[in-house]
Amino acid sequence: MQGNESKGGGLREVYQRKMLEIRGAFEAGALGVATIAARSAAVDELVRGFWAQGVERDSRLGVGITLVAVGGYGRGQLFPYSDVDLLFLLDTKVVEKDVKDAIRRISQEMWDGGMRVSPATRRLAECEKFDGDNAEFTMSLMDHRYLAGDTAMYEKLAGQTVPKLLQKEHKAILGRLVELTGARHAKYGDTLFHLEPNIKDCPGGLRDVHVCGWLTKLEKIAAAAQKRAFIEIAEDAKEFVQAVEFLSLVRCFLHYRNERDDNTLAWQVQDAAAEAEVGLVGRRPKKVDAAYWMRIYFRHARSVERRVTQGIEQVRPAPKVSKLAGLVRSGGTKVRGRLVDATQEGFKVEQGRVVLEDSADGDDPANDPDVVLRVFATMARTGCSLGREAEERVSEALPLLSAHLEEGPALWHHLKGILTGEYAGRALRTMHALGLLELLIPEFHGIDALVIRDAYHRYTVDEHTFVLIDTLHGLETPQSGGMAEWAQRFGGVLRELPHPELLYLLALLHDTGKGRETGNHALESVRMAKSVLGRLELDSYESGLVLGSIEQHLEMSAALRRDIFDAETVRAFAGKVPTPEALKMLTLFTYADINAVHPDALTPWKAENLWRLYIATANYLDRSVDDERVGARAESELVHRVSALLPGQKAEVVKYLEGFPERYVRTRTPEQIRQHFKMTTQFAADPVQLEFRYAPGVSELTLVTPDRAVLFATMAGALAAWGMNIVTADAFSNRQGVVVDTFRFMDSFKTLEMNASEHGAFVASVHDVMTGNVSLEKLLSGRRRARRKAPKVLVETRVDFDDAASSHSTLVEVIAQDVSGLLRALSLTLAAQGCNIEVALVDTEGETAIDVFYVRRDGAKLDKEEQRVLKQALLEAMDENAR
Amino acid sequence: MQKIEAVIQPSKLDAVKDALVEIGVEGMTILEARGHGRQKGHTEFYRGREYSVDLLPKVKLELVVKDEMVEQAVHAIITAARTGKIGDGKIFVSKIDEAIRIRNDERGEIAL
Numbered sequence: 001m002q003g004n005e006s007k008g009g010g011l012r013e014v015y016q017r018k019m020l021e022i023r024g025a026f027e028a029g030a031l032g033v034a035t036i037a038a039r040s041a042a043v044d045e046l047v048r049g050f051w052a053q054g055v056e057r058d059s060r061l062g063v064g065i066t067l068v069a070v071g072g073y074g075r076g077q078l079f080p081y082s083d084v085d086l087l088f089l090l091d092t093k094v095v096e097k098d099v100k101d102a103i104r105r106i107s108q109e110m111w112d113g114g115m116r117v118s119p120a121t122r123r124l125a126e127c128e129k130f131d132g133d134n135a136e137f138t139m140s141l142m143d144h145r146y147l148a149g150d151t152a153m154y155e156k157l158a159g160q161t162v163p164k165l166l167q168k169e170h171k172a173i174l175g176r177l178v179e180l181t182g183a184r185h186a187k188y189g190d191t192l193f194h195l196e197p198n199i200k201d202c203p204g205g206l207r208d209v210h211v212c213g214w215l216t217k218l219e220k221i222a223a224a225a226q227k228r229a230f231i232e233i234a235e236d237a238k239e240f241v242q243a244v245e246f247l248s249l250v251r252c253f254l255h256y257r258n259e260r261d262d263n264t265l266a267w268q269v270q271d272a273a274a275e276a277e278v279g280l281v282g283r284r285p286k287k288v289d290a291a292y293w294m295r296i297y298f299r300h301a302r303s304v305e306r307r308v309t310q311g312i313e314q315v316r317p318a319p320k321v322s323k324l325a326g327l328v329r330s331g332g333t334k335v336r337g338r339l340v341d342a343t344q345e346g347f348k349v350e351q352g353r354v355v356l357e358d359s360a361d362g363d364d365p366a367n368d369p370d371v372v373l374r375v376f377a378t379m380a381r382t383g384c385s386l387g388r389e390a391e392e393r394v395s396e397a398l399p400l401l402s403a404h405l406e407e408g409p410a411l412w413h414h415l416k417g418i419l420t421g422e423y424a425g426r427a428l429r430t431m432h433a434l435g436l437l438e439l440l441i442p443e444f445h446g447i448d449a450l451v452i453r454d455a456y457h458r459y460t461v462d463e464h465t466f467v468l469i470d471t472l473h474g475l476e477t478p479q480s481g482g483m484a485e486w487a488q489r490f491g492g493v494l495r496e497l498p499h500p501e502l503l504y505l506l507a508l509l510h511d512t513g514k515g516r517e518t519g520n521h522a523l524e525s526v527r528m529a530k531s532v533l534g535r536l537e538l539d540s541y542e543s544g545l546v547l548g549s550i551e552q553h554l555e556m557s558a559a560l561r562r563d564i565f566d567a568e569t570v571r572a573f574a575g576k577v578p579t580p581e582a583l584k585m586l587t588l589f590t591y592a593d594i595n596a597v598h599p600d601a602l603t604p605w606k607a608e609n610l611w612r613l614y615i616a617t618a619n620y621l622d623r624s625v626d627d628e629r630v631g632a633r634a635e636s637e638l639v640h641r642v643s644a645l646l647p648g649q650k651a652e653v654v655k656y657l658e659g660f661p662e663r664y665v666r667t668r669t670p671e672q673i674r675q676h677f678k679m680t681t682q683f684a685a686d687p688v689q690l691e692f693r694y695a696p697g698v699s700e701l702t703l704v705t706p707d708r709a710v711l712f713a714t715m716a717g718a719l720a721a722w723g724m725n726i727v728t729a730d731a732f733s734n735r736q737g738v739v740v741d742t743f744r745f746m747d748s749f750k751t752l753e754m755n756a757s758e759h760g761a762f763v764a765s766v767h768d769v770m771t772g773n774v775s776l777e778k779l780l781s782g783r784r785r786a787r788r789k790a791p792k793v794l795v796e797t798r799v800d801f802d803d804a805a806s807s808h809s810t811l812v813e814v815i816a817q818d819v820s821g822l823l824r825a826l827s828l829t830l831a832a833q834g835c836n837i838e839v840a841l842v843d844t845e846g847e848t849a850i851d852v853f854y855v856r857r858d859g860a861k862l863d864k865e866e867q868r869v870l871k872q873a874l875l876e877a878m879d880e881n882a883r
Numbered sequence: 884m885q886k887i888e889a890v891i892q893p894s895k896l897d898a899v900k901d902a903l904v905e906i907g908v909e910g911m912t913i914l915e916a917r918g919h920g921r922q923k924g925h926t927e928f929y930r931g932r933e934y935s936v937d938l939l940p941k942v943k944l945e946l947v948v949k950d951e952m953v954e955q956a957v958h959a960i961i962t963a964a965r966t967g968k969i970g971d972g973k974i975f976v977s978k979i980d981e982a983i984r985i986r987n988d989e990r991g992e993i994a995l
Contacts, residue, residue, distance in 0.1 A: 606915070608940065619928070848931060
């Protein structure tokens with residue numbers, strides 16, 4: 001016995017020496033994969049030694065028993081402090097209790113050597129069965145390797161038992177594997193972005209690497225059984241191999257540092273790994289800090305996560321039809337009420353996955369930027385995913401795509417389609433993983449896997465951007481839980497946005513400046529965004545809105561940290577958001593930005609404060625319109641831009657702009673203001689100047705004319721006579737008494753939509769009414785009114801006055817049910833009461849009309865009695881109109 | 884040991900935190916809260932709808948300090964949080980029987 005013990009001790013000593021050598025080699029720069037292979041080989045020698053000793057002690061061990069390495073050990077991959085998985089395989093003739101002690105002794109010897117052993121004892125027949133509750137055993141069995149004992153029995157295991165098991169149960173095993181992986185990912189919040197990730201179990205970790213291997217094995221068997229082609233991803237795909245090596249190296253580093261099987265990259269470990277430059281190859285900064293090192297980690301983890309997601313998508317059943325509903329509009333066909341393939345030029349969607357068409361005449365659709373971008377727009381709209389082959393082809397085609405990519409409005413059109421799709425986040429993540437997003441927007445490269453290293457930021461900067469976009473789209477559908485009420489309110493604001501695509505563009509670009517280490521990332525982001533917007537050729541209003549919002553994107557969060565009930569806080573913040581549209585964008589952005597910092601960051605408390613600040617600022621903006629006017633010697637950038645469009649006419653431009661509310665100049669592009677100015681130069685020939693812009697949804701008609709009585713009411717009436725439903729309107733006048741009234745309206749009878757030839761007649765008719773050539777009353781009586789539908793939501797009528805909003809006008813705010821003829825009724829009443837409209841702001845929210853007028857009577861504000869009389873008249877007029 | 888609970892204006896949180904850190908108090912718990920005392924809420928109108936604020940947003944700090952630190956901590960909070968207007972908040976002080984550090988079972992003042 002003593003001899004055996006000293007032999008065992010001798011084996012252990014040899015093993016310990018080998019471990020020291022392996023560690024020495026690792027610290028001298030050996031690769032992770034080499035280190036774990038070396039430990040595996042050393043354990044082989046030790047285990048075989050103990051086995052031989054065991055057989056010497058008890059010859060029964062030598063007959064009908066096989067020692068098999070399974071799991072990670074079976075793969076020949078043993079991390080420094082990983083468990084050693086052993087399978088003792090027994091022949092049917094072997095009586096288990098006879099060999100139990102001998103088997104236990106071997107495990108004990110290994111424990112004494114400082115190793116953690118996970119032994120299992122099974123008969124061959126048991127290995128043929130799949131137990132869904134112990135799927136882990138079957139997975140470990142898939143990686144088996146002979147160690148010692150009965151070779152014939154091992155050959156049976158390898159040649160018959162395991163293949164038979166996989167053949168018979170591959171579906172069930174696959175299903176269970178997908179389930180277990182999903183559960184594990186869910187345990188980590190379905191994200192690889194953790195401040196202190198577990199590099200084995202987190203999404204993108206080493207466990208996912210193993211899952212990839214098992215999925216491939218099982219899918220191959222499934223494909224053979226179903227007699228279909230199996231497309232194998234090259235296991236030596238460079239990025240994946242590099243990721244595996246990196247993760248292996250890091251896990252070895254963790255084990256040696258912690259001297260146990262601890263796979264958590266805690267903050268101190270991150271610092272140590274950065275200092276030791278673990279896993280870094282090629283160029284790197286002079287000083288590698290933890291944030292830089294973690295960036296490398298996340299890139300590798302993302303590559304593994306991508307691979308495992310692809311693998312799971314391949315085996316998972318197709319998504320439900322409802323997600324693909326959007327495809328019907330783009331050419332999908334229904335068969336027996338179920339959506340079947342949807343086909344577009346260059347690709348189709350099969351079972352929820354995009355499949356590119358084959359190359360024809362040497363032209364691969366993957367090389368066509370138009371096709372590729374439409375693929376991603378389809379993904380964004382419907383939630384379908386990119387098939388494996390399609391992904392590979394797009395990836396390979398990137399250099400050619402780069403050469404053929406067209407910038408300008410065509411690119412913006414595609415990007416818009418992607419950004420505004422309900423599943424935009426999904427499409428953008430795929431584009432980013434493939435390198436396509438950086439092809440379109442190179443400015444995004446600086447924030448790829450960029451880590452903000454503090455206890456608060458959960459995500460890397462790029463992932464934060466995608467989560468932000470997901471949050472915004474999440475407002476489009478009803479939510480449950482504590483945030484449901486706030487999601488509904490902010491969702492309402494989102495629906496009011498005239499240009500939602502600009503909000504998503506703002507979201508995409510707002511943090512691109514974080515890649516530059518200048519301290520003010522907002523300004524850097526503006527710089528980055530300018531070049532992007534220039535390439536997309538957005539007009540100056542759209543560019544101004546996006547750039548202004550990026551520059552101010554932290555202002556609302558900053559204002560929330562002040563006293564939001566203090567008028568000064570609201571005034572100061574309102575100074576940073578020039579228009580209601582900018583305010584809505586910034587509010588929605590701030591809501592989503594907070595939510596995208598950390599899953600628990602946005603609380604109902606914060607959402608309520610944000611809402612309060614939003615409505616206080618919205619009210620302030622409406623109530624300050626009248627007082628904030630363009631001065632006589634305006635030297636603003638806008639004045640310069642308009643003047644630049646009219647060389648030699650700067651003095652006339654300044655004179656034209658003088659006296660207009662600031663709101664007018666902030667909500668128009670320089671080109672539009674130039675146009676209005678030019679219209680005033682035509683007054684001698686025709687004092688009633690009209691500009692009409694038709695659009696299928698909301699058209700726009702602008703009147704530029706010298707001010708006179710009942711102007712606004714007459715325009716409203718002329719539009720009503722044509723069945724136009726006014727959605728928004730504004731009326732401004734300058735110091736010279738020129739009014740610019742703009743009406744945006746929807747065509748209730750679709751007259752203009754169905755008859756392009758009527759556009760001219762429409763404008764001419766309005767012109768005739770405004771010049772008095774045609775009687776409005778006659779026109780109104782001769783035309784049918786739009787049929788009134790019963791309202792879905794009843795709106796309570798309110799008429800309120802505010803004397804303090806303006807220094808020289810009285811603000812009248814009317815909230816009422818939006819019905820045709822309302823605006824005309826209101827403006828006629830105001831005129832009948834002797835009120836001059838200085839400014840009008842007309843808006844519609846669902847079935848609610850919100851009309852704000854700044855009025856004066858005999859050049860002064862309305863006194864209390866005049867307000868009372870006016871209110872009565874307005875209520876009666878609205879009542880009359882409703883009947 | 885005594886527990887200090889301070890209900891303050893949210894806009895004063897950063898200043899109060901800094902003031903406490905300056906006197907050597909680093910451990911505290913911060914909770915989002917709503918409430919009112921004599922400071923009444925108000926009503927805001929937006930798009931014809933009434934939004935009344937009965938319970939105003941507040942922040943509550945909770946910290947446990949040694950007996951000899953209590954007055955200093957209270958003074959730091961008051962100085963940093965005071966504006967002089969109704970709604971500044973309140974501070975409550977109560978005795979604590981025991982403090983225990985979960986990680987290593989340290990007890991008493993050493994656990995603070």
